[in-house]
Amino acid sequence: MTVQNPLLAFCGRHKSWLVPGLLLAMSLLVYLTGLQYPKSMFWDENYHVVSAQKHVDGMMYMEPHPPLGKMLQGLSEAFFNPNEDVDLSSLLKTDYLKGSDMPKGMEFWAYRLPSALMMALSVWFLYQILFRIIRYRPVAFVFSLFVIFDNAMVLHSRAVMLEGIQFFFILLSIWYFVRTVTSDKPITVKHYLILGLSVGLEVATKVNGLVSILLLGMLLLEDKGKQLLDKQFLPVVERTVLGSLAFFGGLAAVFLLVFYVHIGMGTHVEPTKKYKASPEYLTSLKNNGGFSFTTFRLGFKDNLRYMSEYADGVPRLDICKETENGSYYAKWPFGGKGINYRWSKNNVDGVTKVSYSYLVGNPLIWLTVVLGILVSISLILGRFIFDLPIKDERLFMYILYFTGMYLSYMIAIAQIDRVMYLYHYFVPLLFGIINAALLFAYIFKEPLQQGSRLTWVNLGVLGVLVVAMFAYFSPFTFGIPITESQFELRNWFSLWDIEVVR
The missing domain is CATH 1.10.287 (Helix Hairpins)
Structure with a gap:
């Protein structure tokens, strides 16, 4: 008779919430610790802090992005009110707050909180998405680490930016889609409506969330795909019409409601900032x-x-300009071009060290995503061109979905003339992370079923390497002072186009 360890027995009984709970704890620690630093603004914080404060003070303003993200940032600032004793009136007279004009003693952590917190919480949705599809907790756990320990995502989302907020809504939408199609209940028009509402939250944060309209097509395929193959066109057309009306009705309702609140709150008009209002x-x-x-x-x-x-x-990309921070979209999957958001130089005991906030991704994660997309394309082409057999039809369909979302976004971006930046790749990177997990489960289906120790060890090594790589590049993420030689040790690829501050 064997005596089971009580701790292991407890973990076994409660693994359904312990595993995502551990992910959430790590995510909150990474994203929320030291949110008050740096004490100055960088990149789009100079814009978004101003917009958020205008919501707090009820000031009319217009902006190139939809207002939901700034509304949440303003709500956080109004709720915690860390700048209660600071005169912020200067923020109402500009759209870009220069560092030299920053009110003395101003705190930024409350503005940063919505992006950081929602990005941290989004790992729960990612884990649930992967587990519902793959059904292996260790695989879902390891690939969920990708959004916790990617240096570029962490740096960008811990600021007054919009991507962390949008990521929460994107993963919410994908989770709802996966939950709907993996449950035993029949799909109804109500599911299309709710999916449209969640996609509306994405679009009300940034318009590139429109890529998630592809979830409507995916839901229709899951709902009526068999009837379509059986040439039962009438129910397919009926559901397509009703489902699309519900989906776009929900999307439009959220978008309009957000703007209604935004416009309704802006009752005061700054005489010098009317935004060409009629x-x-x-x-x-x-x-x-x-x-x-x-x-x-x-x-x-x-x-x-x-x-x-x-x-x-917005100007076009000019790679000949020495100060150009934008980059060609084809370089994004490989990490180019990194952006030096801010830096500060200090000389200690004759040694010069620089604190960076450099947008550089975790190379292991980004290269894993690229490899996964390439292998997935080969798998899809082999199936539809050469009629090669597939080992798991359900996993194959999900690989097809998320590879399609990745490629659709990149093709759409390729049509845009304006300058774009490395963080515009975050959305397809997310699709690629999900795809990489699905591809791993597809390729190693038999070893996973057989409980192959080698497969589980390799999976564990991948997780450890992801965390280790994050730690190695963390000076770029958290502003840890490093010397010139330490910088060059982390300058792995010329494609990144990152430069040491001398």
């Missing part, structure tokens, strides 16, 4: 208030016009 909008705002339907109709039209004109005015 006289009709300004008059209605003054006479009818922000929440009147007339004010909303006019304000919504002006906001969309402003977003369009701003996008048209």
Whole structure:
């Protein structure tokens, strides 16, 4: 008779919440620790802090992005109010707060909290997505580490940026899709509506969330794919029409509601910052208030016009410009071009060290995603061109879905003329992380079923290496001072195009 260790027995009974709980604990620790640093703004924080504060003070403003992200950042600032004794009135008279104009003693952690917290919490959705599809907790656990220990995602999301907020909504949408198609309950029009609502939250944060409209097509395939193959076209057409109406109705409802609240809150107008608002909008705002339907109709039209004109005015990528931080989209999967968000140089005992906030990804994660996409494309081409057999139809379909989402985003980006940056790759990177996990489960299906020790050891080694690589590049992420030689040891690829500060 064997005596089981009580701790192991407890973990075995409660692994359904212990595993994601451990992921959440690690994620919260990485994303929230030291959120008050740096004490100054960098990159788009100079814009978003100003916009968030305008929500706090009820000031009318327009911006190139939809307002949901800034509304949440402003809500956090208003709730915690760490700048209660600081005069922030200067933020209401500009769209870009220069460091030299920053109010003395100003704190940024409350503005940063929504992005960091929502990014940290999103790992729960990623884990549930992978586990529901793959059904192996260790595989779901290891690949969930990818969003906790990617240096670029951590640096960017721990700031007053929009990506961490949007990631939460993207993974929420994918989780709801996976949960719907993996449950035993029939898919109804209600599921299309709820999926549309969640995608609406993505789009109300950043418009590149429109890529998740592909989830509608995926849900239709899961719902009516068999009837389509059986040439039962009438129910397919009926569900397509009703499902699409529900989906886009939900998406539009969220988008319009967010703008309604945004416009309704902006009751004060700074005389020097009217954003070319129409006289009709300004008059209605003054006479009818922000929440009147007339004010909303006019304000919504002006906001969309402003977003369009701003996008048209963004310059094109100029790789010949010495200070160009943008990069060609084909370089993104390999980590190029890194962006030096901010740096500070100090000389201690005759040794010069620099603290960086450098947008550099975890190379193991990014290269794993690239390899996974290439192998997935080969797998898909082999199936549809050469009619090669597939070992798991369900896993193959999910690989097809997420490879398709990755490629669709990259193809769409390739059509855009304006300058784009490395963090615009974060959305397809997320799709690629999910795809890499699915591909691992597909390739090693038999060893996983047989409990191959070598497979589990290799999986564990991958997880350890991901964390170790994150730690190695953490000076770029957390501003840990390093010397010039230590910088060069981390400058692995010329494609990254990163430069030491001398």
